[in-house]
Amino acid sequence: MSVITIDRVSRWYGNVVAVNDVTMQIGPGITGLLGPNGAGKSTLISMMAGFLPPSSGTVTIDGQATWRNESIYSRIGLVPEREGMYEVVTGWELVLANARLHKLPNPERAARHAIETVDMGQAQDRGIATYSKGMKQRIKVATALVHDPAVLLLDEPFNGMDPRQRLHLMDLLHRMSEGGRSVLFSSHILEEVEQLAATIQVMVAGRHAASGNFREIRRLMTNKPHQYTIRSSDDRRLASALVSDVSTSSVQLRSGSNGAGGQGESSLHVEAVDVARFVRVLPWMAQQTGVRLLEVSPTDESLESVFSYLVNRS
Amino acid sequence: MNPTVMRLTSRTLLGHRRFWLLLGLSTVLLVLAVVVRLVTGTDDDLAWAIVSGFGVGTLVPMIALLAGTGSIGPEIDDGAIVYLLSKPISRYTIVASKLFVAVVSALVLGVVPVVIAAVLLAENVFTVAVPLAVAATAAVLAYCALFLMLSIITRNAVVLGLLYAVVWETTVANLIPGAQALSVRQWSLALAEWLLGTADAARLRVDAAVGAPAGLICLIALFAGSTVYAGVRLRSIRLVAAE
Numbered sequence: 001m002s003v004i005t006i007d008r009v010s011r012w013y014g015n016v017v018a019v020n021d022v023t024m025q026i027g028p029g030i031t032g033l034l035g036p037n038g039a040g041k042s043t044l045i046s047m048m049a050g051f052l053p054p055s056s057g058t059v060t061i062d063g064q065a066t067w068r069n070e071s072i073y074s075r076i077g078l079v080p081e082r083e084g085m086y087e088v089v090t091g092w093e094l095v096l097a098n099a100r101l102h103k104l105p106n107p108e109r110a111a112r113h114a115i116e117t118v119d120m121g122q123a124q125d126r127g128i129a130t131y132s133k134g135m136k137q138r139i140k141v142a143t144a145l146v147h148d149p150a151v152l153l154l155d156e157p158f159n160g161m162d163p164r165q166r167l168h169l170m171d172l173l174h175r176m177s178e179g180g181r182s183v184l185f186s187s188h189i190l191e192e193v194e195q196l197a198a199t200i201q202v203m204v205a206g207r208h209a210a211s212g213n214f215r216e217i218r219r220l221m222t223n224k225p226h227q228y229t230i231r232s233s234d235d236r237r238l239a240s241a242l243v244s245d246v247s248t249s250s251v252q253l254r255s256g257s258n259g260a261g262g263q264g265e266s267s268l269h270v271e272a273v274d275v276a277r278f279v280r281v282l283p284w285m286a287q288q289t290g291v292r293l294l295e296v297s298p299t300d301e302s303l304e305s306v307f308s309y310l311v312n313r314s
Numbered sequence: 315m316n317p318t319v320m321r322l323t324s325r326t327l328l329g330h331r332r333f334w335l336l337l338g339l340s341t342v343l344l345v346l347a348v349v350v351r352l353v354t355g356t357d358d359d360l361a362w363a364i365v366s367g368f369g370v371g372t373l374v375p376m377i378a379l380l381a382g383t384g385s386i387g388p389e390i391d392d393g394a395i396v397y398l399l400s401k402p403i404s405r406y407t408i409v410a411s412k413l414f415v416a417v418v419s420a421l422v423l424g425v426v427p428v429v430i431a432a433v434l435l436a437e438n439v440f441t442v443a444v445p446l447a448v449a450a451t452a453a454v455l456a457y458c459a460l461f462l463m464l465s466i467i468t469r470n471a472v473v474l475g476l477l478y479a480v481v482w483e484t485t486v487a488n489l490i491p492g493a494q495a496l497s498v499r500q501w502s503l504a505l506a507e508w509l510l511g512t513a514d515a516a517r518l519r520v521d522a523a524v525g526a527p528a529g530l531i532c533l534i535a536l537f538a539g540s541t542v543y544a545g546v547r548l549r550s551i552r553l554v555a556a557e
Contacts, residue, residue, distance in 0.1 A: 046552075068550065084393035
């Protein structure tokens, strides 16, 4: 079990601040580092991997600094974002070379195991130059796994993968994390993080905007209006009651024409600023006005909306 | 030294098309030597002029430049170096392994043709070929270490190396007497001059700008200094994916 500790870390390039006073801990399990392009994710991963010194603060793995510390790499497996690898060699040769560079007692066995894990046995004897992007990605993962590291760092691992490859890698990362490894991957795509990560660290404009699991992050957004879609026996009457209450900021009637000629189901779209009050008041109002509630569902429980809220807030 | 680093380095270096263009340069020297031999026969003066001028003066720096920069530069450019650096291996071991590959390649492609050309052209083969071989080998060692170190500290190592080899060594050093003292070419020539002895050096008009001891010390200092500094800089190399 290994823990990455990032303690009050900033990193600037000249006048540009890429990472701004970030403190976080990354422990066993899968952690998603989420943020838009330019949020400082790669800079942060570079510092974790010991390829960039923090301008201030410290980055350690189990108490050991990562910068200028070659011995740390027996604990780290790194999957870089960049495509550059030794294209003149075959997949097998590259993974074997990585095993040998780690001075493993049985490099052939370790390489074979890593290649099996990423399911690249069929193509292992082909030159890397002939690989598709997804295959390159899998060989990169194999080189990172070959020494069975306690910490796995992946920079934008899903970039350029097709859905099948994506599922395969997600499954692989799950298996990696089950053995108690700390797996950290960065992504700017919300669905990936939502599906995969037990813990999410959100970076926005160099700052650590939020952390926790998806629901915790959502709960942090107390200022953000929550949106609900409501279907009822009389939307218009319910709407007029709701709009009079202070818990809502907007109420919208939507006629759900389904385009097939017939009248589709209509609905109410409500933005609640005081959620606690809203959920208490809604059933009471329905009762008072004699309207039957058919469906009440939150409409924005996707990471997308949390994320765009965070981006706009900072 | 690490055999895996050496293997990956030689695969990359030999897989580079640019490097094989050098075989062309080596071939030019050899063809020139064969033609001159067939036309004029053996002649120490001509042998020295051709092999020292074109061989040690041009071919060797060019090959050492491409071997030295090519053994690490492309990996830094495309990011593949991360596979070597993310390992519990000393950075000095990585530099030493890469330098070894660069030196061996430059010896094969640079020094071997120099020796063959000298043997083909010289009348007193031993007198002429040995000093040239020593000078070329010394130059290869110093140049490879210098250019490998340059590739770690700058992306423009090939251009800087060319500027040094062409502008400094062949132009500035020829025009400004003081500048000659700071020239790998002159340092290695000093070794050749010393090996030739006073009489042969005078006969072949070999006159290095520095003495042999100074040349040797400068060559060793450049080689050792560049190698150590390359390791220091590789320890602190910064790799960040462009976001």
